[in-house]
Amino acid sequence: SKYKIWIDPQHGYNIAQAEISRGGEGTEFGNDREISISTYLRNVQFKKIDDVWVTMEADYGFYRKMVAGDFESSDHHCKRTEFVLNPDHEALGSFETNFIRNGASTNLIGTPGILYTWQDGQVVDEKGRKVDLEKVKAKSKKVKVKRRK
Structure with a gap:
């Protein structure tokens, strides 16, 4: 496995980008049909809320190659519209x-x-x-x- 992680010291030392590559048969949950999988996290956006940097938006996804030559890929975009630090859980x-x-x-x-x-x-x-x-x-x-x- 190969992990590349970019840490952003200007935004609370949060992860700003990541790439993970794993290879070899059965690389995920013992799946013997799988050869490799690559996962990514990119375009991370932060917002300072109550003096804490919070991840608000990012692109993420994966590419999986299978033994038979087929593949599976998935690309997503996630955006938070609101983030409440220390909410009143009892009231909610x-x-x-x-x-x-x-x-x-x-x-x-x-x-x-x-x-x-x-x-x-x-x-x-x-x-x-x-x-x-x-x-x-x-x-x-x-x-x-x-x-x-």
Whole structure:
């Protein structure tokens, strides 16, 4: 892997540009059909908000080459129209879950490939039993620690 990162000291030492190149079969998530992937971040625009430099706009994308000779590319432009530092989360209800509909698919970070369902304000398994999130996280950490011999 090759990483090039441009840091902008005049804008809070934020990343102003980046290029990442990785090569070799299976370079992303064990995808054995992939030969290489290049990712970029360019044209980054900053704005000073309450004495903090915030990234407001940028172009980003990737180019992926596959073993069979085909490719995939994606180019995007992202622009923030507003950024609030230190919002009043209680007044905004930022972390309330009452907007999630029953039956929504749910996955937990660190447990790839395992899907759960949201039901009546909680995560449940395929049999409708409440999932013990702490237990799942602990089990996931144990699996990650195991090493091949």
